[in-house]
Amino acid sequence: MDDASYCETPATTITEADAAAGPPFAECVLCREPTEYPESAKGATLCPVCAWQEAGRSACSG
Numbered sequence: 683m684d685d686a687s688y689c690e691t692p693a694t695t696i697t698e699a700d701a702a703a704g705p706p707f708a709e710c711v712l713c714r715e716p717t718e719y720p721e722s723a724k725g726a727t728l729c730p731v732c733a734w735q736e737a738g739r740s741a742c743s744g
């Protein structure tokens with residue numbers, strides 16, 4: 683019998699689906715896309731796209 687076989691650990695591959703179903707992400711307040719922030723994040727959460735647009739907008743508004 684192969685000694686090494688008993689200590690083999692079962693495959694624990696984390697798929698993308700598992701990762702997507704992991705922590706709940708807050709919705710973007712503008713486009714309702716999932717953001718990279720957790721739902722517990724305080725304040726308005728913005729997805730990277732809207733955050734970038736808002737940053738540009740606020741930078742231009744004097």
Ligand SMILES: [Zn+2]
Nearest residue numbers: 710713729732
């Ligand atoms: Zn957005």
